[in-house]
Amino acid sequence: MLTFEVCNQSEETERRLAALMQENREILTLAQTGEACHADSLGWLDTKEWAGDAALAELEALAAEIRANADAFVLIGVGGSNNAARSVIEALQTDGGVEIIYAGNTLSPHAMNRMLRRLEGKSVYIDCIAKNFETLEPGASFRVLRQYMDRVYGYATAGRIIATGTAGSTLERLCRDNGYTFLEFPTNIGGRYTAMSSVGLLPMAVAGADIRALVSGARDMQLTLRTRGPEENMAYRYACLRNLYYCDGYRMEMLSCFEPQFRYFYKWWIQLWAESEGKDGKGMFPVSGEFSEELHSVGQFIQDGTPMLFETFLTVREQQDSLAVKPDERADYFDYLEGKDFWEINQAALQATIRAHSKKLPCLKLEVERIDAYHFGQLFYFFQFACYVSCRIMGVNPFDQPGVEAYKRRMFEALGKEPAGS
Numbered sequence: 001m002l003t004f005e006v007c008n009q010s011e012e013t014e015r016r017l018a019a020l021m022q023e024n025r026e027i028l029t030l031a032q033t034g035e036a037c038h039a040d041s042l043g044w045l046d047t048k049e050w051a052g053d054a055a056l057a058e059l060e061a062l063a064a065e066i067r068a069n070a071d072a073f074v075l076i077g078v079g080g081s082n083n084a085a086r087s088v089i090e091a092l093q094t095d096g097g098v099e100i101i102y103a104g105n106t107l108s109p110h111a112m113n114r115m116l117r118r119l120e121g122k123s124v125y126i127d128c129i130a131k132n133f134e135t136l137e138p139g140a141s142f143r144v145l146r147q148y149m150d151r152v153y154g155y156a157t158a159g160r161i162i163a164t165g166t167a168g169s170t171l172e173r174l175c176r177d178n179g180y181t182f183l184e185f186p187t188n189i190g191g192r193y194t195a196m197s198s199v200g201l202l203p204m205a206v207a208g209a210d211i212r213a214l215v216s217g218a219r220d221m222q223l224t225l226r227t228r229g230p231e232e233n234m235a236y237r238y239a240c241l242r243n244l245y246y247c248d249g250y251r252m253e254m255l256s257c258f259e260p261q262f263r264y265f266y267k268w269w270i271q272l273w274a275e276s277e278g279k280d281g282k283g284m285f286p287v288s289g290e291f292s293e294e295l296h297s298v299g300q301f302i303q304d305g306t307p308m309l310f311e312t313f314l315t316v317r318e319q320q321d322s323l324a325v326k327p328d329e330r331a332d333y334f335d336y337l338e339g340k341d342f343w344e345i346n347q348a349a350l351q352a353t354i355r356a357h358s359k360k361l362p363c364l365k366l367e368v369e370r371i372d373a374y375h376f377g378q379l380f381y382f383f384q385f386a387c388y389v390s391c392r393i394m395g396v397n398p399f400d401q402p403g404v405e406a407y408k409r410r411m412f413e414a415l416g417k418e419p420a421g422s
Contacts, residue, residue, distance in 0.1 A: 001220070002378050004234035006241070007313075007354055007363035013244070020393075021230050021240045027392045028236045031385065032226040041399035043188035043197075044384060047222055050186050050197040051215045059198060062162075062181070063205035067098055070160075071122035073206045074115075074145060076104035077129035077199075078137045079275075080191020081164075083268035085203035088214065088376050091261040093207045100207050103145060104128065104138035112141065116148060124149065125206075127162040129199055131185045133171040136411065164198055190399050192272045195380040210373040217377025225385045235382055238364065239390035245310045245362055246284060246394070252309035254302070256289035258350045259316055261371050263290060269383060276387050276398045283396065292349050302357055310362035313354060314379075318370040319343045 009017075034042045043049050066073060075082050082105060089100050099122070103115050126149065128142040142163075149157045158179035165171030165185050175182040183198040194200055196218050201211045225235045242253065255269055266288035277283035289298060289311070302311070325337040325345075337345065357363055366382075368375040391398035 001224070001369070002234070002375070002382055003367045004238060005365050005367075007365055008358040009362075017237075017240060017244055020244055021236065024240065024393050025230050027389060028230055028233065031389050031392065038397075038399060040188050041190055041193075043186045044193040044195075045222075045226075047196050047215055047219045047381070050189065051201065051211075051218075055198070056201070056212055056215065059202050059205055059211065063202060066125050066206050067208070069123060070098050070125045070206075072099045072101050072119060072124050073203070074101045074103050074119070074124065074126040075129070075203045076126060076138050076141050076145065078105045078135060079271055080194055081129040081131070081138065081199060082203075083192070083264070083271055084195035084200040084380060085207075087262075087265040087268045088200075088204045088209050088373065089207040090264045091371060091376070092209050092373060097208045098206055100203065104130075104141040107137060107140065112144065116144070119148065124152070125160045125162065127164060127202065128171070129164040129185065130171055131166055131191055133165055133169050136408075136415075162202070164202070190401075192268075192275055193384055193399075195268075195384075196377070204373075214373040214377040214380075217374035218381040219377075221378045221381040221385075225382070235386040236389055238366075239386045239393060241362075241364065242284060242390050243393045250284070250308060250310050250362070252285045252287055254287050254289045254309050254311045255314060256291055256311055256353075257314040258291045258346050258353075259314075259371065260290065262314060265314075265376075265379070266290070268380075272383055272387055275401045275404065277391050277394060277396060279396050279400075279403060282394055291353060292346070295349075295353065299353075303360060307361060310364070311357055312364045312366060313350070315350065315365055315367045316369075316371055317367055320371060 034045050075085060082102060086100075086102065093100065099118075101115060101118055103112070103126075106112065126142075126145050128138055128145075130138045130142075133139060146157075146161065149160060153160060159181075161175075161178075161180040162183060163171050163175050163180055164183040165175075166187055167184055172182050174180070183202065185199055186194065186197050189197060189199075191199070196215055201214075204214065205211045225233060230236055245253075253273070255266060257266075270286045270288060273284065273286040278285070287309070289295075289302075291299075302309070319341075321343065323342040325334075325340050325342070327338050328335075354363060354365070366379075368379065388398045
């Protein structure tokens with residue numbers, strides 16, 4: 001199970017936190033039961049709704065078919081349609097499985113041509129994931145990839161194309177007209193909350209991830225967070241701390257980690273908080289610290305720059321790999337490392353960083369037992385629930401994203417797209 005702790009907290013801050021937690025107890029209760037006003041966005045709150053046994057069995061069967069026949073699987077999606085899956089795949093996929101290739105997340109012709117070249121000579125399956133099939137990046141990439149599949153496979157194309165979209169959408173109509181496999185994108189879950197649904201789970205399963213373990217981790221976290229009161233609820237405490245720091249003038253949260261396996265989890269986490277909390281002129285700006293590399297760049301700002309951020313460290317308790325520093329007959333002046341394991345060296349850097357940074361700014365620590373599917377499930381659910389609560393305390397809607405539509409209107413105008421309903 002995840003653990004959560006505050007690395008540095010004064011008695012005065014603890015007193016203010018206790019008062020804030022008492023003041024917002026009702027928000028926790030409402031989040032635990034699910035508010036009627038957000039019913040159309042809470043399909044993730046109970047993992048069984050979209051990731052029950054029957055749904056998992058269906059996804060596992062489809063994934064097994066793809067794994068048996070594909071060399072490459074193209075995940076077409078942007079933002080919430082690929083971030084959760086990619087974070088798990090890039091962290092856990094081992095060599096020798098189906099190659100996962102990403103599309104639909106860029107409009108760069110160079111990147112798209114490079115992606116197409118990677119498909120040459122391979123047995124390819126594709127999955128277009130789009131709740132709103134008007135989104136330009138996946139829609140344009142899907143057209144390009146469908147044309148590629150038609151050229152290569154002809155009449156056999158249909159069995160190699162999957163689409164995950166809203167029932168009744170133009171994407172579903174396209175699938176029915178052409179014989180493509182159609183999976184439902186839950187109507188009551190926004191993209192950034194879809195890790196425990198067909199959106200995230202099918203690509204993870206194709207990559208060989210244990211999706212039952214992932215859902216089990218999320219389920220255990222769900223049972224913990226939806227039953228524990230304010231004093232024992234770590235997601236509620238985290239949400240209240242974020243709002244306390246916000247009131248104290250902090251405007252950025254940095255999620256920092258010393259394990260590169262979490263590189264793409266940062267992207268999921270950043271989208272969750274930025275798109276959920278950043279509205280009505282409010283919100284923390286989420287950033288990530290990929291350490292130890294970025295200690296040699298942004299580390300300077302953290303230590304001595306404008307005091308505008310607080311830091312949440314994501315740490316791993318169990319050693320997952322080993323590489324010892326062996327004696328060397330050449331004088332390279334690193335003899336003090338002889339006999340030490342890189343795990344030990346990395347942990348020393350982590351602890352030194354926490355000690356140094358906590359002298360300058362608020363620091364929190366969220367620790368997982370190990371990096372595996374179960375703990376990814378725990379992390380997804382923990383942050384989703386905490387985000388819901390934090391947004392409600394801040395007074396913003398956790399589930400809409402009106403600002404995202406502003407650039408889309410101007411982009412569609414520039415491209416000559418007719419407004420909907422015209």
